[in-house]
Amino acid sequence: xxTRRQRPIIIGAAIMVALLVALVLxxxxxxxxxxxxxxxxxxxxxxxxxxxxxxxxxxxxxxxMDLRLPRVLTTMLVGMALAVAGVTFQGLLRNxxxxxxxxxxxxxxxxGAAIAVLIPVRSLVLGFGLVNGLAFVGALASVVxxxxxxxxxxxAPLTGLLLTGYAVGSLLAAGLAMAMYLSGxxxxxxxxxxxxxxxNASWEHLAGALPIVLITSVLILLRAxxxxxxxxxxxxxxxxxxxxxxxxxxxxxxxxLVTAAAVAISGLIGFVGLVVPHVVRLLVGPSTRxxxxxxxxxxxxxxxxxxxxARLAGDIPVGVVxxxxxxxxxxxxxxxxxAGYEL
Amino acid sequence: xxxxxxxxxxxxxxxxxxLFLVGACTASGASQAPIAAxxxxxxxxxxxxxxxPTASPTPAPAFPVTLTDDEGTAVTIPAEPKKIVTLTPxxxxxxxxxxxxxxxxxxxxxxxxxxxxAHDLPVVATFQGVDTEKIxxxxxxxxxxxxxxxxPPDAVAKLRSLGIPVxxxxxxTVDGALKDIExxxxxxxxxxxxxxxxxxxxxxxxxxxxxVAGLPAPRVFYETGTDPSGTVYGIADASVYQELIKLAGGDxxxxxxxxxxxxxxxxxxxxxxxxILLGDGAYGMTADAVAAxxxxxxxxxxxxxxxTPVDDIVVTRPGPRLVDGLLVLAKALHPDAxxxxxxxxxP
Numbered sequence: 001x002x003t004r005r006q007r008p009i010i011i012g013a014a015i016m017v018a019l020l021v022a023l024v025l026x027x028x029x030x031x032x033x034x035x036x037x038x039x040x041x042x043x044x045x046x047x048x049x050x051x052x053x054x055x056x057x058x059x060x061x062x063x064x065m066d067l068r069l070p071r072v073l074t075t076m077l078v079g080m081a082l083a084v085a086g087v088t089f090q091g092l093l094r095n096x097x098x099x100x101x102x103x104x105x106x107x108x109x110x111x112g113a114a115i116a117v118l119i120p121v122r123s124l125v126l127g128f129g130l131v132n133g134l135a136f137v138g139a140l141a142s143v144v145x146x147x148x149x150x151x152x153x154x155x156a157p158l159t160g161l162l163l164t165g166y167a168v169g170s171l172l173a174a175g176l177a178m179a180m181y182l183s184g185x186x187x188x189x190x191x192x193x194x195x196x197x198x199x200n201a202s203w204e205h206l207a208g209a210l211p212i213v214l215i216t217s218v219l220i221l222l223r224a225x226x227x228x229x230x231x232x233x234x235x236x237x238x239x240x241x242x243x244x245x246x247x248x249x250x251x252x253x254x255x256x257l258v259t260a261a262a263v264a265i266s267g268l269i270g271f272v273g274l275v276v277p278h279v280v281r282l283l284v285g286p287s288t289r290x291x292x293x294x295x296x297x298x299x300x301x302x303x304x305x306x307x308x309x310a311r312l313a314g315d316i317p318v319g320v321v322x323x324x325x326x327x328x329x330x331x332x333x334x335x336x337x338x339a340g341y342e343l
Numbered sequence: 344x345x346x347x348x349x350x351x352x353x354x355x356x357x358x359x360x361x362l363f364l365v366g367a368c369t370a371s372g373a374s375q376a377p378i379a380a381x382x383x384x385x386x387x388x389x390x391x392x393x394x395x396p397t398a399s400p401t402p403a404p405a406f407p408v409t410l411t412d413d414e415g416t417a418v419t420i421p422a423e424p425k426k427i428v429t430l431t432p433x434x435x436x437x438x439x440x441x442x443x444x445x446x447x448x449x450x451x452x453x454x455x456x457x458x459x460x461a462h463d464l465p466v467v468a469t470f471q472g473v474d475t476e477k478i479x480x481x482x483x484x485x486x487x488x489x490x491x492x493x494x495p496p497d498a499v500a501k502l503r504s505l506g507i508p509v510x511x512x513x514x515x516t517v518d519g520a521l522k523d524i525e526x527x528x529x530x531x532x533x534x535x536x537x538x539x540x541x542x543x544x545x546x547x548x549x550x551x552x553x554x555v556a557g558l559p560a561p562r563v564f565y566e567t568g569t570d571p572s573g574t575v576y577g578i579a580d581a582s583v584y585q586e587l588i589k590l591a592g593g594d595x596x597x598x599x600x601x602x603x604x605x606x607x608x609x610x611x612x613x614x615x616x617x618x619i620l621l622g623d624g625a626y627g628m629t630a631d632a633v634a635a636x637x638x639x640x641x642x643x644x645x646x647x648x649x650x651t652p653v654d655d656i657v658v659t660r661p662g663p664r665l666v667d668g669l670l671v672l673a674k675a676l677h678p679d680a681x682x683x684x685x686x687x688x689x690p
Contacts, residue, residue: 032480059482062505067476122414122496129500184602185492192472192495199472200497202504315472 008284008294015297019076022304026072027064029312034060043069066203074201074209074265075307075318076300079272081213081262083299086273087292088220088255091227092248093158099274100259103165103252104142107172109263112138113193114179117186127204131193132264139260142172147252157234157248195317196267198307205265212261216254217296223251224288231286271322272299275330282333302326405532412511413490413523420508423532424485428478430468431489431512433662435461437524438487440540440663441533448481455656473498475505483507487527491515517586520661521545540663547666548590550683551673555592558677563593564616564644566633567604567655568623575636577606583659591672592680593618608638619644620675624652651675 028039034056041054042064085100093102101107112134121130146168150160180190220227226247229237237244259273276299277291284290306321313321407421427446429435432453438444439458450461451468467477475498478486486502488494490513502509510530514520521541528537565584568576578584580597588595596614598606619642621628630650639645653675658668673682 031474031476057482059479062479063476066505067479122416122500124500127504129497182602189492189495189497192497199475200501202501315474 008290011280011283012294012297015294015301018301019297019304022076022301022308023072026075026304026308027068029308030063030068031311032060032063034063039064070203070206071198071201071307072304074206075198075304077206077209077213078198078262078266078269079276079299079301079303080217080296081209081258081299082269082273082303083276083295084213084217084220084292085255085259085262086299087277087288087295088227088251089273090277091231091288092251092255093162094231094233095158095162096278097274098162099270100255100262101169101268101270101273103146103161103256104169104172105139105256105259105263106268107169107176108142109135109139109260110190110194110268111172111176111179112136112141113267114176114183114190117189117193118179118183126208127202128208128264131189132205135193135267136260136264138172139263140256142168143252143256147249193267196269196319197310197317198266199315201265209261209265213258216258216261217292220251220254220258221289221292223247224292227251227288227292228286231288269303269319269322271319271326272303275326276302279330279333282336405529405534408529410510410526410530412509412526413513413519414511416511418508418510418530420485420530422484424508424530426481426483426485427531428467428481428483428486430473430487430494432457433520433523433660434487434512434527435464436660436662436664437527438531441528441531441536443531443533446531448483449478455660457656468494468498475501478502478507479505485510485530487512487530489513514661515581515583517548517583517590517665520583520665523661524663544663544666547683548669551666551669552590552592554680554682555673555677558592558680560589560592560594561617561676562596562614562643563588563618563620563676564596564606564611564614565620566606566622566628568626569628574605575608575611576604577611579604583661587658587669587672588676591669591676593672593676608636612638612641615642616644617647617649618676619650620672621650621652622655622658625655628652 027043028034028036038054038056038060041052042056042061044050044052046061046065082100086098089098089100089102090096092098095102113131115138116130116134119130123130125133146161146165149168150157150164153160153164155163180187183190226237226242229240229242230244230247230251232240234244262269277295280291280294280298284294302322302325303318306325307318309325310316310318310321406423407419409417409419412418425446426448427438427443428449429438429447430451432451432455435447435450435453436457438447439460444458444460447461447464449467450464452466452470453461456462465477465481467474467481473495479502484507486507486509488499488509488511490511493513494511499509499511510526512523512526514523521544524541524544525534525537528534528540565578565588566575567578567584570576577598578588578595580599580601582597585595585597596606596611596616598604599610619633621630621633630648630652633650634640634645644650653671654668657664657671660668670682673680
């Protein structure tokens with residue numbers, strides 16, 4: 001596959017091509033059949049201002065521009081966010097099983113969403129409903145609580161974070177169970193949030209989440225060297241001149257922010273943040289400066305194709321598809337990995 | 344390019360705050376983003392008066408109209424809807440009854456598959472969710488959705504954001520059901536037909552109430568279902584079932600809670616129903632199976648063999664057949680009373 005130096009570039013290019021194909025397929029396919037020529041004409045007209053003289057129905061234009069296009073772009077954004085968070089958490093916690101939800105984020109977001117469903121407020125602010133808002137707040141609040149509690153424990157920082165994350169997550173899950181019990185007819189909506197999905201993707205959601213995801217991802221990428229250092233261990237990192245405590249806090253905040261932005265608009269989609277970083281590491285090695293951007297692209301591609309498959313299979317939950325696609329692929333890549341693969 | 348270590352925390356906090364502001368501003372900017380194209384389709388239908396040309400003076404046109412749906416949302420319908428999508432089975436029945444059946448282009452999955460004329464309509468919503476793409480693809484200009492999470496609120500919001508008027512109906516009372524019939528009638532331009540329908544329904548219900556007035560009201564347990572773990576579900580406090588049973592001349596036994604529909608056997612034995620109505624009779628529940636349940640043989644209803652299956656859908660569907668449902672209940676509770684016969688089947 002070319003020399004070691006070329007490999008990441010080739011992989012990056014391949015994933016970008018895959019993303020482009022996913023975009024085209026995602027916008028062109030759906031439950032309503034729209035002729036590909038019409039789709040192209042609509043996109044050219046609305047995005048580029050070109051007019052080919054084609055005619056299409058207003059319904060087709062709405063479907064392409066307001067339903068499918070924001071949906072495909074949202075899947076890519078969320079996939080990127082989850083993968084970036086996964087890389088960061090795995091590096092921060094030096095744990096190969098870490099995913100974006102390891103510090104109770106999932107339970108916090110789910111509880112926030114469940115509470116929002118119980119509150120009979122239907123208004124939208126800037127296109128965001130109460131469910132989005134409380135899920136975002138819940139995700140961030142749970143990480144803050146975990147971090148504060150972990151510092152109080154006498155355990156080593158990483159162990160403390162992981163164990164406290166598990167404990168707080170369990171507590172929040174109990175709260176979620178209670179909320180589900182009280183929800184009555186709203187149970188279906190809560191479960192819908194837990195399964196995750198992009199049926200409600202909109203330009204407003206995209207516009208709200210895009211700046212957060214992009215800026216935090218760039219900030220994490222700027223700290224790639226720090227993440228590499230932290231991977232070597234606390235002492236080694238300190239000897240490299242990294243302010244371990246401070247950098248840990250900053251990276252934790254950034255990773256939690258990007259996760260919160262993702263779960264606020266798409267619900268809890270698992271597997272992407274866990275597996276994509278590993279697959280990328282197996283292909284290009286552990287250097288965060290390579291792993292981070294390639295994972296971002298890979299996560300975007302995985303989720304885009306997963307959502308497309310979920311849509312065509314009758315709108316099944318996208319989390320099911322990510323597991324079905326990713327797990328076998330991960331097993332195959334693992335088997336091909338050379339001995340000695342470690343985080 | 345490492346960030347200098349001397350950057351104070353406040354700057355980082357300010358950066359986060361700026362992130363949120365940028366996000367908020369971009370989001371508000373984006374709400375003017377790609378306009379919904381469907382108003383174009385709606386505007387092409389010319390507003391038409393709802394009354395056929397006769398000698399009487401033409402009334403004011405019924406459209407455009409702004410209605411308040413059952414969630415308190417003001418919904419504006421610019422012209423008489425020609426492509427209606429019904430997301431509740433009751434609305435499907437109602438529209439066919441009101442003569443607007445030819446304007447319905449899609450419906451929700453209906454386990455009762457009623458009326459037969461609606462059988463071939465495409466299904467755009469099931470218990471799993473609503474296919475908004477199909478609804479938009481059909482060029483819908485009015486959607487009737489179910490409240491209380493019957494139709495996922497996200498789908499309602501999405502359709503509204505695409506410019507399709509959505510009227511959400513939810514009727515936890517008999518009066519509410521009749522009001523919804525009139526609301527839907529106004530929404531589709533058949534307000535007069537709807538008023539006639541509710542008037543005849545009210546008359547029918549009054550007839551039933553009159554027929555059972557003065558008769559002793561038996562204690563009734565209405566079973567809405569069971570689950571594999573053995574839990575039996577009755578009716579919750581303040582539900583429409585309770586109201587209907589009272590109207591039909593019965594004394595309903597409820598679960599004791601407004602949200603929990605599970606009936607505890609202890610409370611049931613203490614209440615001792617004289618009649619058991621099986622709403623889940625259509626799903627395979629038999630009188631023998633009920634009588635065989637542990638602890639149930641002490642109930643008067645079981646001893647007397649007064650266990651009757653009823654058509655749960657007709658009893659509770661808040662549509663034009665609600666009176667039939669009331670009659671079904673009244674017949675089951677007072678078999679000897681003189682009751683008006685069931686209305687003939689739908690058109």
